[in-house]
Amino acid sequence: MNLSTVQKDAIQELGNIGAAHAATTLSQMLGSSVEMSVPGISIVDIARLGEYMGEESAAMVAFELQGDIPHGGFIIFYITRESAIRLTNTMLGLTEMNRPMNEMDQSALLEVGNIMVSAFLDATAELLGFVMLPSPPALSIDMAHAAMQSLIAQSTDDVDEVMLFSTELVCSEHKIDSDIILMPEHKTLQKIIVLLENMMKST
Amino acid sequence: MSDPAGVNAQMAMIGIGEYRVGSFQMVTIGLGSCIGLTLYDDRLRVGAMVHIMLPDSAGRKDRPGKYADTAIPLLLQELGALGCKNRNIVAKMAGGASMFEYFGANLNIGERNAEKVREFLLTEHIKLAAEDTGGKVGRSVTFLPAHEGKVSVRRADGTIRDI
Numbered sequence: 001m002n003l004s005t006v007q008k009d010a011i012q013e014l015g016n017i018g019a020a021h022a023a024t025t026l027s028q029m030l031g032s033s034v035e036m037s038v039p040g041i042s043i044v045d046i047a048r049l050g051e052y053m054g055e056e057s058a059a060m061v062a063f064e065l066q067g068d069i070p071h072g073g074f075i076i077f078y079i080t081r082e083s084a085i086r087l088t089n090t091m092l093g094l095t096e097m098n099r100p101m102n103e104m105d106q107s108a109l110l111e112v113g114n115i116m117v118s119a120f121l122d123a124t125a126e127l128l129g130f131v132m133l134p135s136p137p138a139l140s141i142d143m144a145h146a147a148m149q150s151l152i153a154q155s156t157d158d159v160d161e162v163m164l165f166s167t168e169l170v171c172s173e174h175k176i177d178s179d180i181i182l183m184p185e186h187k188t189l190q191k192i193i194v195l196l197e198n199m200m201k202s203t
Numbered sequence: 204m205s206d207p208a209g210v211n212a213q214m215a216m217i218g219i220g221e222y223r224v225g226s227f228q229m230v231t232i233g234l235g236s237c238i239g240l241t242l243y244d245d246r247l248r249v250g251a252m253v254h255i256m257l258p259d260s261a262g263r264k265d266r267p268g269k270y271a272d273t274a275i276p277l278l279l280q281e282l283g284a285l286g287c288k289n290r291n292i293v294a295k296m297a298g299g300a301s302m303f304e305y306f307g308a309n310l311n312i313g314e315r316n317a318e319k320v321r322e323f324l325l326t327e328h329i330k331l332a333a334e335d336t337g338g339k340v341g342r343s344v345t346f347l348p349a350h351e352g353k354v355s356v357r358r359a360d361g362t363i364r365d366i
Contacts, residue, residue: 145233
């Protein structure tokens with residue numbers, strides 16, 4: 001899986017637009033400003049996934065990409081457990097950090113993930129003219145590696161490496177650190193690249 | 204926690220689709236639907252560990268540790284080369300969870316992985332001494348062939364249990 005510099009730049013720009021829209025929705029929900037990193041592209045061999053994501057406890061809201069390509073990959077709202085508690089505390093008006101996560105937290109996380117991922121995919125659909133719809137969300141609050149590994153095992157392609165586009169979204173005021181991670185399957189990635197290349201040619 | 208193996212002991216981290224054979228400490232982290240399978244020969248005090256991701260290789264040969272159907276015969280062959288007899292080998296496994304309920308309902312890979320491993324162990328006449336599988340929980344596994352083949356399973360909440 002090799003991408004040229006131009007292709008990487010184009011995908012980064014796409015990620016930038018998607019993440020900016022997601023960041024805006026997060027900022028509105030928190031009533032506070034949210035900073036965004038430059039989107040990163042990682043090509044990870046599955047045997048080395050542990051170096052990318054380890055045993056740390058995290059909440060992950062995962063969506064399968066549907067729409068123009070039926071099983072197009074996954075998009076994930078990733079947030080460390082500590083940040084997840086801060087996020088739901090902020091939303092629910094609570095302050096206790098040392099508490100188990102309950103159903104209220106879970107529905108809040110699903111809702112936040114849903115809103116952010118929808119904003120991300122709406123923005124990319126508008127840009128590309130290619131629709132990626134999110135499936136209903138699924139939540140795991142457990143070891144990050146275990147959740148990510150399960151999504152990779154569920155890909156329709158039997159892959160040895162995955163491509164992860166990740167953008168970090170940070171709310172300094174509430175010390176909330178999260179990521180949006182796009183893990184497209186090969187056919188989705190090819191489609192996105194073709195569309196981006198056509199756009200660049202026509203401008 | 205004290206480390207009976209000592210600070211200088213060798214330790215192998217086994218990633219998805221990888222396997223190792225020997226008497227050193229072996230570790231797999233963050234098993235979701237994957238299976239961490241250990242095979243141990245008490246007479247020769249050697250063992251093998253593999254991190255299986257999928258039940259069937261569908262003919263693929265390049266990463267035998269990734270699939271239940273190719274991993275088990277390969278590990279037995281490697282242990283056999285060290286002088287292990289199948290009748291002295293004891294298996295333990297952990298993992299096979301369904302981390303995401305919504306997706307899990309459609310396609311329970313964790314359960315299929317565990318089922319395939321059980322089936323292959325039975326075919327090869329290997330005793331499955333213990334397993335910690337299923338549920339909606341991530342697991343990390345530490346295997347110590349030099350300490351009677353001890354297998355410890357750790358969960359995200361920090362609890363550790365020997366199986």
